[in-house]
Amino acid sequence: xxxxxxxxxxxxxxxxxxxxxxxxxxxxxxxxxxxxxxxxxxxxxxxxxxxxxxxxxxxxxxxxxxxxxxxxxxxxxxxxxxxxxxxxxxxxxxxxxxxxxxxxxxxxxxxxxxxxxxxxxxxxxxxxxxxxxxxxxxxxxxxxxxxxxxxxxxxxxxxxxxxxxxxxxxxxxxxxxxxxxxxxxxxxxxxxxxxxxxxxxxxxxxxxxxxxxxxxxxxxxxxxxxxxxxxxxxxxxxxxxxxxxxxxxxxxxxxxxxxxxxxxxxxxxxxxxxxxxxxxxx
Amino acid sequence: xxxxxxxxxxxxxxxxxxxxxxxxxxxxxxxxxxxxxxxxxxxxxxxxxxxxxxxxxxxxxxxxxxxxxxxxxxxxxxxxxxxxxxxxxxxxxxxxxxxxxxxxxxxxxxxxxxxxxxxxxxxxxxxxxxxxxxxxxxxxxxxxxxxxxxxxxxxxxxxxxxxxxxxxxxxxxxxxxxxxxxxxxxxxxxxxxxxxxxxxxxxxxxxxxxxxxxxxxxxxxxxxxxxxxxxxxxxxxxxxxxxxxxxxxxxxxxxxxxxxxxxxxxxxxxxxxxxxxxxxxxxxxxxxxxxxxxxxxxxxxxxxxxxxxxxxxxxxxxxxxxx
Numbered sequence: 001x002x003x004x005x006x007x008x009x010x011x012x013x014x015x016x017x018x019x020x021x022x023x024x025x026x027x028x029x030x031x032x033x034x035x036x037x038x039x040x041x042x043x044x045x046x047x048x049x050x051x052x053x054x055x056x057x058x059x060x061x062x063x064x065x066x067x068x069x070x071x072x073x074x075x076x077x078x079x080x081x082x083x084x085x086x087x088x089x090x091x092x093x094x095x096x097x098x099x100x101x102x103x104x105x106x107x108x109x110x111x112x113x114x115x116x117x118x119x120x121x122x123x124x125x126x127x128x129x130x131x132x133x134x135x136x137x138x139x140x141x142x143x144x145x146x147x148x149x150x151x152x153x154x155x156x157x158x159x160x161x162x163x164x165x166x167x168x169x170x171x172x173x174x175x176x177x178x179x180x181x182x183x184x185x186x187x188x189x190x191x192x193x194x195x196x197x198x199x200x201x202x203x204x205x206x207x208x209x210x211x212x213x214x215x216x217x218x219x220x221x222x223x224x225x226x227x228x229x230x231x232x233x234x235x236x237x238x239x240x241x242x243x244x245x246x247x248x249x250x251x252x253x254x255x256x257x258x259x260x261x262x263x264x265x266x267x268x269x270x271x272x273x274x275x276x277x278x279x280x281x282x
Numbered sequence: 283x284x285x286x287x288x289x290x291x292x293x294x295x296x297x298x299x300x301x302x303x304x305x306x307x308x309x310x311x312x313x314x315x316x317x318x319x320x321x322x323x324x325x326x327x328x329x330x331x332x333x334x335x336x337x338x339x340x341x342x343x344x345x346x347x348x349x350x351x352x353x354x355x356x357x358x359x360x361x362x363x364x365x366x367x368x369x370x371x372x373x374x375x376x377x378x379x380x381x382x383x384x385x386x387x388x389x390x391x392x393x394x395x396x397x398x399x400x401x402x403x404x405x406x407x408x409x410x411x412x413x414x415x416x417x418x419x420x421x422x423x424x425x426x427x428x429x430x431x432x433x434x435x436x437x438x439x440x441x442x443x444x445x446x447x448x449x450x451x452x453x454x455x456x457x458x459x460x461x462x463x464x465x466x467x468x469x470x471x472x473x474x475x476x477x478x479x480x481x482x483x484x485x486x487x488x489x490x491x492x493x494x495x496x497x498x499x500x501x502x503x504x505x506x507x508x509x510x511x512x513x514x515x516x517x518x519x520x521x522x523x524x525x526x527x528x529x530x531x532x533x534x535x536x537x538x539x540x541x542x543x544x545x546x547x548x549x550x551x552x553x554x555x556x557x558x559x560x561x562x563x564x565x566x567x568x569x570x571x572x573x574x575x576x577x578x579x580x581x582x583x584x585x586x587x588x589x590x591x592x593x594x595x596x597x598x599x600x601x602x603x604x605x
Contacts, residue, residue, distance in 0.1 A: 007402035014399065015390040099386045102353055103443065106380055107403040109352050109369040281353040282345075 001117070004108045008121035012091060018125060022132050025083035029074035029133050030140030036073040037144035040066060040151050056237030062145075065236030067154035068163040070141040072231040074133065075167065078203060078224040081174045082196055084129055088122050088178020089195050093188035102281055115273035119179060126175035130168040138164070159234050169258050170227050176265035177223070183272025199223065216249040220257070223264060225249070230257035302329020303364040303377065303450045303482050305350065310359035312345055312506075319345045320506040322359070327484045327501075329450070332477045334497035334514070335486040338592050342506035343486040344382070347455055351380055363451055375404040379444030380453040386440070389429025393420055393439045396428060397446060404447050414442040433460030441472075451482045458485075458492040470496045490588040504592040517584055521558035524548065526576035527567060536570040537563065554580070 012018055039059040058069055074080030095101040108114050142153045154160050178195060185191035203224040210219045219225050233254045251257045305327035312320040320342040327333045337343050348354040350361040352368035361367065363378055371377050387396055397411040415424045418438040423431065431439065437457060444452055458466050473496055477483050487493045490500075500517060502509040510517070527533050530553040537543040537555055541562055545555040555563055560577055567574050 003403045003405055007399050010395070010399050010402055011388075011391075014392070014395040015388060017390070094388060098388045099383060100388055102348075102382050103386055103400060105353055106351055106378075107375050107400050109371070109374055280348075280355055282348065 001113055004113050004117035005120050007104075007107070008114075008117045009124055012121055012125050015094075017090060017094075018087070021083055021087050022129060025074075025080050025129065026132050026136035028083075029080045029136040032073040032077050032079060033070055033137040033139075033141035034144045036070045036077075037141040037149065037151075040070075040145065040149050056240040056242040058236035060237075060240065062151045062154065063234065063236055063238055064154055064157050064159045065232055065234040065238065067157065067160045068232045068234060069236055070145070071134065071137045071160065071164060072167060072228075073137060073141065075170055075231060076228040078200065078228070080133060081170065081224065081227055082200060084126055084171050084174035085178045085181075085195055085199055086192055087125065087129070088175040089182040089191045090178075090188065091122060091125075092118065092179055092182030093186060093191050096186045097188045105281055111277040112273070115183075115276060119176065119269055119273075122175040122179050123172045126171035126173075127168055129175070130171040133171065134164045134167055163231050163233055166231055166233070166254060166258065169261070170231060173227070173258075173261045173265045176269045180265065180268030180270075180272040183269070183276050214245065216246055219249040220251055221260065223261060226251075226257040226261045226264075230254045230261065302480050304329060305451065305453075305482060305484065306360075306362045306365075307346070307350065308360045308362070310346060310349055310361055311357045312342075312349060312354065313357045318506055320349070320356075320503075323503065323506070323508055324359075325501045325508060325511045327482055328499065329482040330477060330480045331498040332473055332483045332485065332496055333499040333501060334490075334493045335484055335501050335503075336490055336493070336588065336592075337486075337488065337503040337509075339488050341488075341503050341592070343488075343503065344455055345506075346503070347380070347382065347453055347484075347486060350453065351378070351382075373404060373447070375400065375406070375447035375449065377447070377449050378451045378453060379447065379449040380455075381437075381440035381444040381457060382455045383440075387428040387431075387436065390427055392425050393428050393431065393435075393442075394424040396439065397442060400443055400446055406446055410446065414445060417445070418442045434462065434465045437461055437465070437469075441469075450480070452476065452484070454483070454485045456486055456488070458487060458489070466492060491585055494584055502588070502591055509591045514584075517587060522554050522556055522580045523558060523560055523563060524552055524554050524576070524578055524580050525563055525567070525574065526552045527572045527574055529572060532570060533567060533572050536566050536572075540566055540569070552576070 036059075040062050042059060043057060058066055069076055095104060104114055105111060108117070138155070142155065145151045145153050177199070181195040182191050185194060203222055206222055207219060207225070210216070220229060229250050231254075251260075307323055307325050310320055310323040311318075323342075323346060335343055335346070345354060349356045350363065350368065363371065368374060368378065387393075391399070394411060394415060397414065398408065401407060401411055412424070415421050418441050420435060420438050420442065423435060428436070428439065437460060441454070441457065444454065457469060461469060473483060473485070485493060485497070494514070497514055499512065500514050501511045525533065530547055530551055534545045534547075534553055537545050543555050543557045543562070545553050548554045557563065558579055560579060564574060564577060
């Protein structure tokens with residue numbers, strides 16, 4: 001088992017993919033954080049005009065919740081979650097694309113051992129990505145807060161660091177989503193397109209539909225929203241007048257969102273792995 | 283059998299009383315939907331010999347190898363290596379080395395890293411990997427990305443991967459594919475050397491001529507069915523000689539009358555006599571007063587035989603099986 005895990009981790013880090021994607025993600029994360037930081041103490045973030053009730057403006061003043069939004073901006077915006085999703089998918093499907101999966105199963109014929117080792121390897125990669133993402137986001141966001149806005153960074157607040165810590169769960173979960181989709185679909189192009197399509201396009205579409213229909217309690221079950229809600233542990237619109245109906249789009253505690261996400265990831269990964277253990281490798 | 287090979291067999295928990303590890307294919311059958319890829323295939327691969335697994339493209343060779351390696355689930359039948367199915371071998375890389383296709387590498391990973399990834403699963407470290415790269419002549423390209431390797435280099439890397447655990451059994455799918463004549467000669471010597479250590483070696487090929495000088499035994503399949511299995515000498519059949527003279531009919535008569543040698547006419551007036559004794563044919567021609575324009579021995583034409591065997595419609599040839 002240890003050998004299989006070591007082998008899977010070595011696979012991840014012996015091609016250029018992991019650092020190429022990390023670089024792209026870091027650049028995007030820094031940019032989005034800078035954008036969010038630039039909104040502080042403006043009224044651009046005002047949700048009052050949105051369909052449905054007034055959801056408040058999280059950027060009206062710098063709160064702990066606002067800092068959490070800024071330092072996780074890429075994830076909250078559901079942009080940088082696509083990187084672990086795509087990486088997880090690519091890592092698995094490249095085994096099929098380049099037919100190295102045969103060699104993998106020949107050296108470790110017990111396919112469950114392979115699946116668990118792979119899941120561990122992509123999780124380890126997810127942790128690394130979370131660290132890179134946090135560093136890039138904090139760097140970009142804090143630079144704007146200090147240099148342009150003259151606002152406090154709130155990096156001395158425990159809740160802000162807790163949120164960055166929860167980011168690790170977000171990355172592991174999105175990596176495992178990719179792992180599951182890759183195992184289920186196997187065709188690299190199809191898997192990436194479907195995965196990103198569902199995570200990005202369907203997520204936006206459903207959010208719009210749910211908002212227009214005012215189905216707030218349904219919104220909290222979408223993976224992207226779960227990720228954002230898990231990361232933002234402190235209410236950024238604290239003290240503002242907010243339509244109470246919109247509150248049902250959040251779980252009460254961050255760990256509830258985390259739990260739902262982990263269940264999603266487990267279902268996807270286990271069903272992908274199960275099929276893989278049954279299929280012929282031709 | 284090498285010491286390490288025997289150790290490997292013992293650790294795999296199936297060390298028998300006979301040295302070496304035998305591959306036993308028993309009634310192996312695989313259906314892909316309505317297509318029958320492999321039909322009731324039975325043969326053995328013996329230790330200390332090189333067995334050629336032959337058949338035209340699409341005959342079911344690769345499917346058979348994949349079933350023997352636990353990658354493809356047989357519809358029925360079994361494939362045992364040293365008495366157990368591949369999937370039940372505890373440390374497979376130390377028992378069976380396999381190279382399935384020369385393209386099974388991530389193009390962005392170096393040859394050395396590819397072997398390191400494999401080695402990790404069996405606790406094989408960098409030292410053994412570098413030793414192997416040296417052995418197959420890939421030392422200089424070891425740290426380059428495999429996507430830039432030539433076909434010959436890929437075959438060598440595949441061979442290194444198969445040998446990584448010093449296994450007593452080798453299964454190589456089309457190892458001569460893409461090799462130049464020099465590479466084929468190198469491979470032949472290399473396999474001979476490995477075989478002399480008592481290893482069980484099975485190499486598949488769709489070209490008999492490429493492995494003819496390498497293998498001891500052949501297993502020929504067509505349309506997923508066994509056509510022939512046995513030592514390659516049995517394939518050669520009787521030797522003949524070709525003779526060219528002014529009056530083939532008279533020579534044929536003389537051969538038959540004075541020595542009981544059968545003969546039949548060949549193209550452009552030549553005569554093929556069923557004997558390897560050139561001197562006898564020459565003497566008879568002289569006695570009959572016929573000139574000899576050409577006289578040469580003909581081995582049993584294996585290639586011709588191979589085509590004859592594999593071009594028969596499926597099923598018709600399976601009775602010829604010798605085990």
